[in-house]
Amino acid sequence: MRPHMLKTTIAGSLPKPAWLAKPESLWAPWLLDGSALHQGKQDAVVLALRDQEDAGIDIVTDGEQTRRHFVWGFVEQIDGIDFSRMVTIGIRADRYRADVPTVVGPLSRRGTIHGDEARFARAHTRRSLKWTMPGPMTVVDTIYDAHYRSRERLGLEVARLLNEEARELAALGVDVIQFDEPAFNVYMDEVRDWGIAALDRAVEGLSCRTAVHICYGYGIKANIDWKNTLGGEWRQYEQTFPQLARSRIGGVSIECANSRVPMSLIGLLDGKDVLVGAIDVATSEVETPAQVAAVIRAALDHVTPERLYPCTNCGMVPLPRVVARAKLQALGAGAELVRRDLSR
Numbered sequence: 001m002r003p004h005m006l007k008t009t010i011a012g013s014l015p016k017p018a019w020l021a022k023p024e025s026l027w028a029p030w031l032l033d034g035s036a037l038h039q040g041k042q043d044a045v046v047l048a049l050r051d052q053e054d055a056g057i058d059i060v061t062d063g064e065q066t067r068r069h070f071v072w073g074f075v076e077q078i079d080g081i082d083f084s085r086m087v088t089i090g091i092r093a094d095r096y097r098a099d100v101p102t103v104v105g106p107l108s109r110r111g112t113i114h115g116d117e118a119r120f121a122r123a124h125t126r127r128s129l130k131w132t133m134p135g136p137m138t139v140v141d142t143i144y145d146a147h148y149r150s151r152e153r154l155g156l157e158v159a160r161l162l163n164e165e166a167r168e169l170a171a172l173g174v175d176v177i178q179f180d181e182p183a184f185n186v187y188m189d190e191v192r193d194w195g196i197a198a199l200d201r202a203v204e205g206l207s208c209r210t211a212v213h214i215c216y217g218y219g220i221k222a223n224i225d226w227k228n229t230l231g232g233e234w235r236q237y238e239q240t241f242p243q244l245a246r247s248r249i250g251g252v253s254i255e256c257a258n259s260r261v262p263m264s265l266i267g268l269l270d271g272k273d274v275l276v277g278a279i280d281v282a283t284s285e286v287e288t289p290a291q292v293a294a295v296i297r298a299a300l301d302h303v304t305p306e307r308l309y310p311c312t313n314c315g316m317v318p319l320p321r322v323v324a325r326a327k328l329q330a331l332g333a334g335a336e337l338v339r340r341d342l343s344r
């Protein structure tokens with residue numbers, strides 16, 4: 001078998017154990033506090049790592065077990081953002097409303113944000129470790145700005161802080177840094193005007209591999225309703241992929257399972273790693289390995305097996321835990337089916 005072929009990974013999040021946070025919800029409050037919360041998060045990380053290893057996932061994450069929400073994990077540790085001033089705004093072009101904190105002054109990191117968590121995860125798996133953080137534009141879209149008064153200026157500041165953090169994580173042995181940019185499928189003009197530049201700033205000088213995750217959102221009702229308005233073919237990627245192909249980012253994580261994205265668009269990502277979503281996170285129906293393999297095979301018409309990473313469409317945090325586990329197994333088994341074919 002050729003090395004580095006069809007390495008599997010996940011978008012990032014996994015459901016949390018029922019003793020740690022309320023299951024099947026986003027922004028779920030913690031059910032523990034103090035040192036019990038700290039220990040509970042660590043135990044959950046170990047379980048998330050084991051579940052991925054058992055399923056044959058090659059590039060694992062901490063399942064985002066230590067953060068309430070994929071944006072908050074980073075933002076909560078930034079000076080200049082006031083969580084006592086929550087404002088309700090429409091996010092992702094008003095697709096849903098969220099209570100978000102306010103930017104009240106210049107942004108800076110208080111210190112390491114994910115360092116301890118990354119060190120812990122690194123010490124508990126021998127697999128390649130991926131670390132996810134929200135991308136600059138998605139952060140900008142999930143906070144209320146009362147200071148910079150410019151999404152671009154705020155975005156570039158956020159990118160600078162993300163880059164500082166990412167450099168530290170790479171030095172701790174993180175193999176892949178991934179920025180999550182669902183906003184890239186929403187604000188196409190802003191992606192062109194400053195989004196790619198901010199992403200490039202975030203990955204500047206990184207010694208590890210990098211990726212950006214661009215999806216159509218978690219499998220929640222607001223997103224499913226939105227997808228139903230996007231027509232027979234989803235062509236948002238068609239605008240961003242040529243720009244990403246020219247950017248510094250190493251790879252792109254995209255939604256392919258049960259999506260209306262024409263697979264041929266992958267060809268626009270010439271030379272980049274492609275993390276192909278072969279697991280649908282919007283349904284509790286578990287894919288068969290054969291279904292996963294079919295998505296991977298379709299993608300192989302447009303990217304080499306060395307650059308193709310079978311993945312999930314998005315994070316699995318809102319799913320029942322038993323379903324997420326079964327989907328991990330299907331992902332591992334589906335990739336193995338194709339690998340066996342290719343090594344014949």
Ligand code: ZN
Pocket residue numbers: 011182213214215216217218313314315
């Ligand atoms: Zn996603």
